[in-house]
Amino acid sequence: MPDRLSRHFRRAEFACRDGCGFDTVDAQTLEILEAVRVAFGSPVIINSGCRCPAHNAAVGGVPNSQHVLGRAADIRVVGHEPADVYSWIEQRFPAASLGLYSTFVHVDTRTGGPARWKR
Numbered sequence: 001m002p003d004r005l006s007r008h009f010r011r012a013e014f015a016c017r018d019g020c021g022f023d024t025v026d027a028q029t030l031e032i033l034e035a036v037r038v039a040f041g042s043p044v045i046i047n048s049g050c051r052c053p054a055h056n057a058a059v060g061g062v063p064n065s066q067h068v069l070g071r072a073a074d075i076r077v078v079g080h081e082p083a084d085v086y087s088w089i090e091q092r093f094p095a096a097s098l099g100l101y102s103t104f105v106h107v108d109t110r111t112g113g114p115a116r117w118k119r
Contacts, residue, residue: 006030009046016050017055026109082105095114096109
């Protein structure tokens, strides 16, 4: 299976950080991240993508986290403020769920969204 998911992303970037092998990525989430990469012209760093239930619990994730479903990514765009990235995604992908943190943006494609929060 090829590691390349899109022009700018590899499957390994989304894989659960505990090494369990969980690396499923939702196509809609990937579409948003690819659009961010192209629009900002800078690398998008995946801080956290997929999480198996054990890793999600270990990092303090909520039990119903979209990361466990492969539908979420916490991202940082090199050279750009998280607030700018959040605003751009909010305007262009209104159905996306977004969380703004001081150093990253959470993006997910949950059913029943969108959810928005700022911490």
